[in-house]
Amino acid sequence: MHEAAYAFTGYIYPNEAKLLWSVLIVLYPYITGLVAGAFILASLLSVFRVKAVHPTYRLALLTSLSFLLVATLPLLAHLGHPERSFEIFVTPHTSSAMAMFGFVYAWYLMLVLCVEIWFEYRADMVRWAGECKGLKRLIYRIITLWDDDTSPRSVQMDHKIAYAVTVIGIPSAFLLHGYVGFIFGSVKANPYWASVLMPVVFLFSAIVSGIALVLLLYQVTAHLRWKKADMACLDTVGRYLLYALIVDFALEGLDVIHRIYVAEESFDILSLMVTGKLFLTLVIAQVLLGGLVPMLALASTLVFRIPDKTRQWLYVVVSLLVLQGIFFMRWNVVIGGQLFSKSLLGFTTYKLDIAGREGAMVALIIMGLPFIILTVLTWLLPPWVDNDAAPGDHGATDKPEAAAVPAQASAK
Amino acid sequence: MPRYLVRLIIIFVLGAVAVLAIRQFMVPASFYQLGHYRASVLPEVAAQEPVYAGHAACEECHGDVLEVKEKGRHTGLSCEVCHGAAATHAADPSSTKPFTELDRSFCLVCHEKNISRPAGFPMVDGLAHNIKEDCRKCHKPHSPSPNKGEEK
Numbered sequence: 001m002h003e004a005a006y007a008f009t010g011y012i013y014p015n016e017a018k019l020l021w022s023v024l025i026v027l028y029p030y031i032t033g034l035v036a037g038a039f040i041l042a043s044l045l046s047v048f049r050v051k052a053v054h055p056t057y058r059l060a061l062l063t064s065l066s067f068l069l070v071a072t073l074p075l076l077a078h079l080g081h082p083e084r085s086f087e088i089f090v091t092p093h094t095s096s097a098m099a100m101f102g103f104v105y106a107w108y109l110m111l112v113l114c115v116e117i118w119f120e121y122r123a124d125m126v127r128w129a130g131e132c133k134g135l136k137r138l139i140y141r142i143i144t145l146w147d148d149d150t151s152p153r154s155v156q157m158d159h160k161i162a163y164a165v166t167v168i169g170i171p172s173a174f175l176l177h178g179y180v181g182f183i184f185g186s187v188k189a190n191p192y193w194a195s196v197l198m199p200v201v202f203l204f205s206a207i208v209s210g211i212a213l214v215l216l217l218y219q220v221t222a223h224l225r226w227k228k229a230d231m232a233c234l235d236t237v238g239r240y241l242l243y244a245l246i247v248d249f250a251l252e253g254l255d256v257i258h259r260i261y262v263a264e265e266s267f268d269i270l271s272l273m274v275t276g277k278l279f280l281t282l283v284i285a286q287v288l289l290g291g292l293v294p295m296l297a298l299a300s301t302l303v304f305r306i307p308d309k310t311r312q313w314l315y316v317v318v319s320l321l322v323l324q325g326i327f328f329m330r331w332n333v334v335i336g337g338q339l340f341s342k343s344l345l346g347f348t349t350y351k352l353d354i355a356g357r358e359g360a361m362v363a364l365i366i367m368g369l370p371f372i373i374l375t376v377l378t379w380l381l382p383p384w385v386d387n388d389a390a391p392g393d394h395g396a397t398d399k400p401e402a403a404a405v406p407a408q409a410s411a412k
Numbered sequence: 413m414p415r416y417l418v419r420l421i422i423i424f425v426l427g428a429v430a431v432l433a434i435r436q437f438m439v440p441a442s443f444y445q446l447g448h449y450r451a452s453v454l455p456e457v458a459a460q461e462p463v464y465a466g467h468a469a470c471e472e473c474h475g476d477v478l479e480v481k482e483k484g485r486h487t488g489l490s491c492e493v494c495h496g497a498a499a500t501h502a503a504d505p506s507s508t509k510p511f512t513e514l515d516r517s518f519c520l521v522c523h524e525k526n527i528s529r530p531a532g533f534p535m536v537d538g539l540a541h542n543i544k545e546d547c548r549k550c551h552k553p554h555s556p557s558p559n560k561g562e563e564k
Binding site for chain 2: 008011012013014086089090091093118122144145146147149151153154157346
């Protein structure tokens with residue numbers, strides 16, 4: 001206790017000395033946000049039939065799934081006793097939002113995402129089962145439930161069902177991430193969190209981060225496979241990213257203006273925190289680098305004629321900036337909300353440990369896992385859509401199929 | 413309906429049935445009887461032996477310590493705050509001896525400088541107040557005021 005005693009300033013209550021929600025709780029909304037964002041990108045596009053972004057559709061779904069699979073890990077690592085997590089399913093408590101989230105998560109994972117991916121890939125998997133040998137063939141056979149039905153009628157039906165699942169999936173994804181904002185927004189004792197805008201702000205920042213992630217992954221994977229990224233697709237996704245950023249920025253701005261105008265008793269300490277302890281992570285990392293710079297850069301692609309190569313680099317940099325910006329947005333909410341004393345008279349500090357159960361190493365491992373899962377998933381379920389696919393590549397066999405039935409676009 | 417769709421639906425139905433079946437096994441018998449907890453836990457907890465004996469129990473045999481303590485400023489503290497739960501010791505003194513925390517950090521749990529403690533509470537800066545020395549060298553635990561601490 002006495003080492004910590006010297007990190008305080010002003011007056012704080014004894015139980016505020018140590019931050020209980022660590023960097024893992026920062027990762028938790030970050031990861032669920034990426035899940036919801038990537039899914040919303042994929043599904044909005046399939047519902048509104050935006051042909052240009054078709055190359056990212058499957059990639060976005062797989063990205064969403066790989067992040068969803070690790071979304072609960074930060075919580076489990078933070079709380080310990082992962083074996084007890086099943087209790088919330090066995091004896092559900094309806095008055096706890098956290099407990100109810102287990103059901104939202106299960107619903108989203110098993111009835112939305114997996115089902116959608118299954119119907120999206122089923123016909124292809126049947127085909128791949130015929131082309132592959134050994135283990136891969138066996139896996140495809142199991143996943144397709146030993147049925148090699150690829151009649152036009154069944155393919156048609158797959159698309160219809162996938163479409164219906166997408167339509168259900170959008171509100172589910174909104175729920176998944178709106179809930180995370182709700183958890184913070186409903187902590188009425190904490191003036192930094194308690195805000196009805198919180199779920200909406202979380203949702204839009206989730207969409208922003210999901211789009212940025214898919215934009216980045218699409219370019220990186222194209223580069224790694226020595227393929228050219230589709231510029232029309234990049235431009236469209238980039239434009240959506242700009243729109244989402246503007247809405248997100250406006251909402252957060254609204255929140256700030258509202259706080260300044262009503263100037264509740266907590267306002268002084270919060271503004272002291274934002275301009276002091278959170279200056280680097282909030283003003284610089286979140287607002288400037290994560291918001292204003294990407295917005296200006298994306299807007300410039302609409303106004304000026306920028307050569308393809310430069311524009312591509314610009315998208316890479318913008319998505320990286322946005323991704324770090326949203327990470328620090330989560331950081332500022334989670335850590336910031338615990339830095340100031342509920343007496344409104346003092347601050348504590350948060351020191352990120354390197355090792356330990358809640359340290360930086362664990363956080364990095366958890367952040368790395370989805371990319372490993374994604375690699376495995378793309379090996380099993382190649383999402384690539386290439387215009388110049390080399391022979392022998394899965395993309396080559398993809399192409400006629402994709403052109404004939406552009407995924408969801410021809411569902412009706 | 414295509415075959416694979418029938419199979420998929422069967423799998424989901426089987427999954428749901430399996431979840432419900434597992435739940436039957438995992439919910440403890442008396443769980444919802446009195447509320448959102450196991451009703452049978454109440455007699456279980458009530459049957460536990462108390463581990464603390466309470467202040468009055470110590471007075472019987474340790475009148476000398478009590479006398480010292482009552483004159484000092486630790487008079488408000490219960491013996492078991494510093495000696496730990498001692499019910500087994502009070503019941504049979506020869507079988508177990510209470511544990512006594514001797515480390516500096518223990519006294520500092522209550523005496524470390526902390527702005528949130530009541531005004532006037534005796535506090536010291538644990539990193540500055542006679543560091544590296546045992547508190548007991550100058551403060552008798554039972555009567556801690558430094559100059560009148562000769563007798564225990």
